[in-house]
Amino acid sequence: MQLSKENIKFIDNYLKNSEVIYYDIRMEMLDHVATAVEQKMEAENLDFYDAFKSYMVLNKKGILKGNKDGTNVSYSWSVIKSFLIFITKPYMLILLLLLVILFKKVEVADYLNESFTINNLFLVSILSIALFQLFYFYIYLKERFFVIEKVGGVLALLYYAQIFFFNGFDKEAPSSIVVAIFFYLLFAYIIYFINEILKFNKKNKLLLQ
Known part of the structure; x- marks a missing residue:
């Protein structure tokens, strides 16, 4: 017995009102609850609201516990x-190898100057990614993920690391390998970000069909 779009919306609003703030x-949770309610409706011959109420009375605490455990921390190890x-x-790793070769062959600093160095380029890249995420989720989608x-903590770590490795050397520029590793992590973050969004959108479309 498949739930209607109105039923799905009802569950979503219920979870929103229960302070499940992160959309993903x-x-x-919506997928889990909808599946369980469908099974309960089928097995016990109940309508949606009776099945939902009966299921949540027994399972609400356990379901919402995962939300509280995971959202009260700045970083998520998982x-x-x-x-x-x-x-x-x-x-x-092939991308990393290509970047190492690239930065060994091409002296990026030659294309920059004293007022805009490699560390400035890296910092601007980090800030641009952070601002894009802020705009995309909070302003365009108006949702939190x-x-x-949580993986945004990687950006923070990269920011502090570049201060140490790039700004910490006044007399010599960071090696090409260090620069390659930093930009690899930055590119990897962007690819990971896009990959997670694509996976989530695919699953979300299947759920809301």
Whole structure:
């Protein structure tokens, strides 16, 4: 017995009112609850509202516990771990190798100047990505995404690392390998970001069909 779009919307609003603020977490919960309610309607011959009420009386605390456990922290190790696994995939390591070769062959500093150095370029790149995410989610979509917010900690780590490695050397520029690694992590972050959005959109479309 498949739920209607109105039923799906009802569950979504219920989760919103229960302070499930992250859209991706809410969709995961919505999928779980909708499936369970469908099964309950079929097994016990109930209408949607009776099945939903009966299910949530028994399961609400357990369902919402995952939301509270995961959203009260600045960083999520599971998300960071997912990113670390992603950057060690074979095709990503090939990208790293290509960047190392590129930065060894091409002296990027020759295309910059004293007023706009390689560290300035890297910093501007970080800020541009952060501003794009802020605009895309908070202004355009008007939704918060748990995975993207938590993996955003990688951007913060890259910011502080570039201060140490780039600004920390007054007399000599960072090596081509250091520059390649930093830009690899930045490109990997962008690819990971796009990959997560595409995966989520695909799953979301299947759920809302």
